[in-house]
Amino acid sequence: MFDKTCPESFELHIEGLALFCAPKEELFKRPNGVYEPAYAPVFYNPAMIENRDITMAVLRNELTRHKGVFIFVDPMAATGVRSIRFALEVLAGVDKEVEIFMGDISDDAVKLIMHNIKVSNIDSLSNVNVHVNLMDANELLYYLRRQKLYIDYIDIDPFGSPAPFLHSALSTIRDGGVVGITATDTAVLEGKYPATLYRRYGVKGVKSIISKDIAIRALLAYTMKTASIFDNFVYPILSYYTKHYVRIFVKVRKSATKADEYLKKCLGTMMVCNRCGFNFLVSEETGARDVRCPICGGTMVSIKPLWICNLFDSEYVRKTYELAKEMPWLSRSSLNILNKLSDATPLGSTIRVTYIARVLNVKPPSIKRVIECIRNKGFKASESLLYPDALLTNATANDIVTCIKNFK
Ligand SMILES: C[S@@+](CC[C@H](N)C(=O)[O-])C[C@H]1O[C@@H](n2cnc3c(N)ncnc32)[C@H](O)[C@@H]1O
Structure with a gap:
């Protein structure tokens, strides 16, 4: 039987095909009357719908080419909505065995996840095994690594910077697996706080006219650099910046030689004019030098190391968009992001x-x-x-x- 009751301060929500308990928005408002997810005992932000919608489409894409048991890890699961949606929107009716590992450091979150498994009825799916862990995300990822499991997908979705979780994620994912990473510390990634940008991501930069572009490249560069510690290399299959966050999906491959090649080829410098924002990318080999902006003669500043290769894989994005169109419950804004990316040049x-x-x-x-x-x-x-x-x-x-x- 479905249990459709919610604990005190929570109420039923619907997102995608999932029914689940999440905070009562009217109880957790800022003085200006706007719902503030961080005030609630368990985090749920409806504004992140595109983030979760696009994750579902990417996972459908991954499942089409996958053989054997698929292992999905959601180590910062909060209400569990992301895993629940995966079970209901990607797995239901698919002939595939799946293990879902959800975790959270918060006791309240873990209790709610256990409850939401019943509310959403995902425990009745015969091809899905769900595990819930009250653990630090790094602890869970290293625990899974110790079990020598072949993890196909890891979702890193913290409140703020993902940097503290990338070592464990990039060393635990299997060769060919995908890591989805969200960063909400966009002011830092955009260079508003240069010292923090350097401390957190190793990037030397300042805020500029095209700083959202730089934020994506800074996160990708840091992800590549971190992967290389484990003789891995990464490439983005999909990445974007919308609302208040950067989202990247990287494919992780094992090869020390290729990691060296990617560090050389894909990490470089952006020269950007602070008067008109004209910019270009320079590889490590070419080397950056002082130049004047060819459009307005303004001073060009250098920001590095940034990811200077493709920001996404066009073919992968197009296929993901096609699959998303077959999911009529996804929001129009999510389809719009995929549509625009399908049309865009990944090296522009x-x-x-x-x-x-x-x-x-x-x-x-x-x-x-x-x-x-x-x-x-x-x-x-x-x-x-x-x-x-x-x-x-x-x-x-x-x-x-x-x-x-x-x-x-
Ligand atoms: C932004 S929310 C995640 C939202 C969720 N992924 C979703 O799609 O709705 C971040 C969650 O991470 C949890 N968290 C914070 N630090 C953590 C850590 N070190 N390890 C595990 N969970 C952590 C918080 O309790 C919170 O539930």
């Missing part, structure tokens, strides 16, 4: 048209017209998810200028 620079138009002293043209103009010149260009006035392109500075001036 983020260019903010209003800043460049300002230094050129012209009225900013519409993004769509600039994209069309750049494409007509034979370069790649697409809308950016990062800023409403931004596009992603591999065009040269000259061509960007011509296309922005074109519509005077």
Whole structure:
């Protein structure tokens, strides 16, 4: 029988196909009346729906190519909603044996997870084994590593920086497995606090006009560097920045030789102009040097080490988007993210048209017209998810200028 009651201060919520207990929002509000998930005894943030929706689509993609028992680890599970959704939206009706490990350091969270397993009825799925652990995430991941299990997917979703959990995740995941990582310390990753950025992620940088782009690259670079400690290398299959967080999904592979190659090829420097935001990436081999911005003559600052290879795998993203379209319960905003990424160039620079138009002293043209103009010149260009006035392109500075001036 379904148990559809909730403990005091909690109520039934629906997200995706999951029914579960989560905090009563009206009890945990900031003085301005807005629900604050961090005030609740167990964390649940409905604003993270795209994060969980896209995770479900990625997991569907992973399951299509997977053989044997699939092992999923959710070491910061809070209400358990992510694992419950995985069981109901990805596994139900699939002929696949799955082990789900949920954990949380909070006693209240673990009690709620146990309750939500009953509320959502996932314990009735015959192909799914669920384990719940009251443990620190690192403790759980190292425990699983000691069991020599082949972990296929690990979700790192802390409140703040994921850095303290990446050693355990990147050393525990199997060769070819995927780690999904969320970072909500975006002010740090964007360079607002340079000392913290360096201390936490080893990146030397400052805030800039395109700092959301830098935040994704800083997290990827740190993830690659951490993986390399274990003779592993990573590459992003999907990454984006939306709302208040950065989300990356990396595939982890074992090879010391390749790790050396990736460190050399994929970690480098971004040169960015602080007047107009024009930017370009420089590999370690080429080396960064002092230059003036080719568009406005402004000083270009260097930020490093950043991930300078593809930000996602276009084919993987397209397949994930196709699979997501077959899940009608996913939110429109999640599909929109996947749609935009499917269209985007994974190696483009983020260019903010209003800043460049300002230094050129012209009225900013519409993004769509600039994209069309750049494409007509034979370069790649697409809308950016990062800023409403931004596009992603591999065009040269000259061509960007011509296309922005074109519509005077
Ligand atoms: C942002 S919430 C996770 C939300 C959840 N993944 C979701 O999708 O709804 C972070 C959770 O991590 C837990 N947590 C914090 N530090 C932890 C640690 N060191 N080990 C395990 N869990 C931890 C918190 O109790 C909280 O429930």
